[in-house]
Amino acid sequence: MRKGRVLAIMMAVLMVVTLLPSMVFASAAPSGALDGTLKIKGNAAVGITLSADYSKVKPEGITDDLVDFSWSLKDGDLLTEVSTDKTYKIDETALGLPIVLKITGKSDKGISGELTAETYEVSATEEEAKALAEQKKAEEKTVGKTEDADAASDVASESSETVENENTEISEEGNESEAQTGDTEENSTPGTDSEASDENSDTDAATGDNAVVEVNGDSENNENAEAAQEETSESTAETNSSEKNTDAVQVDGNSDQQGNENKTEELTYSAEVTTDDGSGVLNFGTVEEGYTEIPEAQYVSITNTGTGDLNFKSISPKNFMVQDINDQPLKSGETVTAWAKPREELPVGEYKDPITYETEEGVQVSFEADFTVKAAEKKSEEKKDSSSESDDNGNQKGKFKLSVDNPDLSFETLTEGYEETETLTVTIKNDGTETVTLVQPDSDYFDITPVTSVETEGNIQIAAEDEQMFTVQPKEGLPAKEEPYADELKFSAEEDENTVVTVNAQITVKAAAEEKVSVSTDPSEKDFGSLEQGYDAAPDAVTITVTNTGNVAVRLAQPEANSYVVGKLSAEVVNPGESATFTIQPKLELPAGDYSGKIYIKDLDGTELDSVEVFFGVTEPEPVYDLSISPDSVEFGTSAEGYKNAPDAQTVTVTNTGNTNITLQQPESKYYTVGSFSTTELAAGASATFSVQPKSGLTKGEYLEDITVENSANVELYVNAHFSVTKKNDDNNDTAENLTGIKKPSDIKDLPNGTEKSQKALKLPSTVKITTTKGEKEASVKWDVKGCSYNPSSSDRQTFNVKGTVTLPDGVKNPDKISTVIAVSVTVNGYTGSKAKESDNKITGIDANGKYDTNSKITFTAVGAGMNNESPKKGDTRFLPASWKITETRTWDAAPYTATFRVSKPGQYTLKVTFTEQKYDGSKWSDIGSSTESQVTFTVSQAAALTATPSPAVTGANKKSAVQTGDSTPIMTFVIILVIAAVCIGGVLVYRKKKK
Missing domain, CATH: 2.60.40.2700 (Immunoglobulin-like)
Known part of the structure; x- marks a missing residue:
């Protein structure tokens, strides 16, 4: 028996294990x-x-x-x-x-x-x-819904309530009976629990302060459905008669039976509402009927006191406007504040309305809103007209009655010391049957004067149905005071003291405002930046607007400044609220320095009223050391040995072509007499001269010499001098060919910046002309390019000399040992910059004249010309994408210059991209103030409507397909365990039967 029990327990455990997949696979993944x-x-x-x-x-x-x-x-x-x-x-x-x-x-x-x-x-x-x-x-929120709308809402609520009563299974805590749905699962309406509720009805099947409702997802039978509905109806009546502020709802979708000890922990749903004073009542006071101003909103606080999230429904009470709190779930422990206030144009009555917020989980919280609309007090009846009465003899007396067309006179406010006043008129009409003698009122504040009149002993008479016009105006000299001057001007009939009409007149006299002298400038400051000394164009002028912000006119003096050009004022006299303008621009040729300061706005008396702060600087230029010499070679011809008169001296000029002072040193020469410099201190652009002349007594030979001019800037500078001396009696026979001189090649100028450092690139000649005793010949020359000072990577202008050695042709002798070393001057221009082309700006990723629909995400990239210049030099330009626009402008702060957008409305659109031009200054890129625009036009059409594909019905053709559950648990393992358990159970039964 004991073995049988153990085996039975083991079999039960195996069966429980095999049931685990039912929970795992019960919840299918959404689709x-x-x-x-x-x-x-x-x-x-x-x-x-x-x-x-x-x-x-x-x-x-x-x-x-x-x-x-x-x-x-x-x-x-x-x-x-x-x-x-x-x-x-x-x-x-x-x-x-x-x-x-x-x-x-x-x-x-x-x-x-x-x-x-x-x-x-x-x-x-x-x-x-x-x-x-x-x-x-x-x-x-719809304010003041019509009765039809309210009725429609009530009908909808009742309809929803009916659905809830028919489909929701409700049971009181501790009650074993359950109400089951009357419909099959196929006919049940999704979302009934959350949708079938009414904001003004309490349908919880619970009573007491803290009702608990369990909504079960399973139903076993339909026997108690009608009883549950009747019980729910009775509970509803009790709940409506005694509303409470706190409900709790528990939802359990897996409860099969009561008293289940393995039930999982349940979420609780409850909330409470509080008012600022803790009374639970919002009192909006009392107003008269026909009120136009709604009392200010008051607030309540709603706190989630349960453990589950609360999702509030929209509500719309009949007599009050309230704030919906259905933006997002209210989490456990959180509090939300909501306002409430009465609606407009409520009829006379006392309103003590319960306001109930309800959640989709079934929680309801309520507070009371009080508001009273009382009937308007009846105005006292006008004094009865003096009607016809009968005298002692029964004769009818006359009727006296006056009326006025303008019973209230309100004059424009005056300023103390006023000289002119406004005049208003009133007309008194005799509406009676008898002529009346009008008694004109007196006033301490107003003058009342008849326009025309019929006087009798100083009084004005008005016949029946006639009228009399009066002018009314404030008296002169009324002092200023805070309250208005008010008076009741009573016009009466002398014949009947009860016949009176009243005109209410009032005038305010304010104190004269103190004089206020004030102006403002716009802009109040301007930064002109900085320029390098020697600039040839000043920054653009800026217009300054001076506005009179005081209450008196001002006379402005012409603004002045030492370092700025100040334009003439557009107006000298500026009235309150009006403006005058002038311009400011830095002067040209300012030396290096800071020229920031203030330009004052003054009146003619010299009083400072305001100022414009200006900023401008002139920087020292980068020092440039450069000299030029002219001519760079001097030729003195040929003289016979023993010459008595040396060739005439020639003048050489040295010019400072840089921007910094340079000191020259006196040149020296072995074969030439060099005169003194006219000056040795050369300022930028200045020149100095010296003379060169061959010395006397030179023997036979060729005297080719570079006369070097040393200087403080170490600029290489020399002049090439040539002089030839021949023997008096030439012993050479007619067949000898001797070198008599070498002609210097012409200077090489204006080579492009970055020219390669080679003989070919520098355009150095491969031959030079030489003179011999038999005429001119060509001789080859070898240039020392490597040894020259040229730097091909520099962007500056360079002038340098390249030395070369001449190789004499065969048969040419050099008995006089003439120097075969020559030099040529070469000039390479400075770098002027690579200019980017506007036409190279591009917009990629979007097709010109392309067609897209409203579901399309369009991504484009702006590519500016010159942006691929990774090694810029001074003077290079490029275009940088700055902004793009379809309907509104969007900007880029940095790369990548890409954007993605969709257009929700069909039509033709144009994408415009603005590119800003920049220039490289040697260290960074800077805007130069110009821009260009590129654009692409495209068309957007309405996208086709999306249609949902229904899930396929289970048929014989597809019923073998596995249901997607979202769980990867291997089901085959559990199937094997189930088979083993079944075999074991079968084996035990067979064994026990045989044993019996």
Whole structure:
């Protein structure tokens, strides 16, 4: 027996294990088309991180991993995508624009379709975002619904209540009876629990302060359905008669029977509402009927006191406006504040309305709103007209009655010391049957004068149905005071003291304002930047506007400045509120220095009224050391040995072509007499001269010499001198050919910057001309290019000498030992910069005249000409993408110059990209103040509507397909265990039968 029990326990354990997959596979992974309402979590404020809220998205169970995201800024019809992450942190670029979230189902996860959600305009702070949300909701809320709308709402609520009573299974705590649905599962309406409720009805089947309701997902039978409905109806009546502030709801979708000891921990749903004074009542006071101003809103606080999230429904009480709190679920322990206030134009009555908020979980919280509209007090009846009466003899007496056309006179405010006053008129009419003698009123504040009149002994008489006009104006010299001067001007009939009409007149006299002399300048400061000394164009002038912000006219003196050109004032006299203008521009040829300061605005008396702060600097130029010599060679011809007169001296000029002073040293020569410099201190642009002449007594020979001019800047500078001396009696025979001289090659000028350092690139000749006793010949020359000072990587202008050695042709002798070393001057121009072309600016990623639909995400890239210049030199230019525009302008701060957008409205659009031109100054790129624009036109059409694909019905053809559950648990293992358990149980039964 003991063995049998052990074996039975083992078999039971195996059976329980085999049942585990039923729970694992009971919940299928969501699939199908997206539907319902997508929401965005988080307030639309800078710095806040937003995420998706799937609480009202179908199918249920949607998570971030099942959809793709697209966060965009909405600017009119333009949607600019800013992120495809699951969340989006708002930055300042979104300020003032709504944010649109679009989710698209992942087809490989079994989800199709798409949903969108949109925030209000992004605010700077979270507090401003909350205030904006409340304001928008208040504007969207329908104020003063019509009775038909209320009736329609009641009908809808009753209809929903009926559905709930028919389909929701409700039982009181501790009650064993359960009410089951009367419909089959195929006919049940999804979402009945959350939708079938009415804001003004309490349908919880519970009583007491803290009712508990269990909603079970399983139903066993239909025997008690009618009894449960009757019980629910009775409970509803009790709840309506005694409303409470706190309910609790427990939801358990897996409860099979009462008293289940293995039941999982249940979430509780409850809330409480409080008012500022703790009374639970918002008292809005009393107003008279016909009120036009609604009392200010008052607030209640609602706290989630349960453990589960609460999702509040929208409500719309009949006599009060309230704030919906259905933006997002209220989490456990959180508190939300909501406002309430009476509606407009409520009829006379006393309103003590319970306001009830209800959640989709069944929780209800209530507070009372009190408001009284009383009947308007009846105005005292006008004095009865003096009607016809009968005298003692029964004769009818006359009727006296006066009326006035303008009973209230309100004059424009005067300033103390006024000289002219406003005149108003009133007309008194005799509406009686008898002529009346009008008694004119007296006033301490007003003069009353008849326009025309019929006088009798100084009094004005008005016949029946006639009228008399009077002018009324304030008296002169009324002093200023805070309260207005008011008087009742009573016109009466001398014949009947009860016949009176009253005119109410009032005038305010304010104190004369103190004189205020004040002006303002716009702009109040201007930075002209800085320029290098020697600049030939001053910065552009700026216009300054001077506005009279005082209350008296001012006479302005012409502004002056030492370092600026100040334009003439457009007006000398400026009245209050008016303006005058003048211009400011830095002067030309200012030496290096800082010229920042203030230009004062003064009146003719020299009083300083305001100033304009200006900034401008002139920088020292980079020192440039350069000299030129002219001529760079002097030729003295040929003389016979023993010459008595040396060739005439020639003058050589040295010029400072740099921008810095240079000191020259006196040149020296072995074969030539060099005269003294005219000056040795050369300022920029200045010149000095010296003379060169062959010395006397030179013997036969060729005297080719570079006369070097040393200087403080170490600039290489020399003049090439040549003189030939022959023998008197030439012993050479007619067949001898001797060298008599070498002709210097011409200077090489204007070579392009960066020219290669080679003989060919520098255009150095391969031969030079020589003179011999038999004439001229060509001789080859070898140039020392490597030894010259030329730097091909420099961007500056360079002038340098290249020395060469002449090789004499065969048969040419050099008995006089003439120097065969020559030099040539070469000039390479400075770098002028590579200029980018506007036509090379491009917009890629979007097709010109392309066609897209409203679902298309368009991504483009702006490519500026010259942006690929990775090794720029001074003077290079490029175009940098700065901004783009379709409906509104968007800017780029840095690379990459790419943007993604969608257009929600069909039509033809033009994308425009602005490129800013920049120049490289040797160290950085700087804007030069010019820009250009490129554009692409494209067409957007309406995208085809998305249709959801229904899940296929289970048929014989597809019933073998596995159901997608989202769980990867290997089911085959459990199947094997189940088979083994069944075999074991069968074996035990057979064994026991045989044993018996």
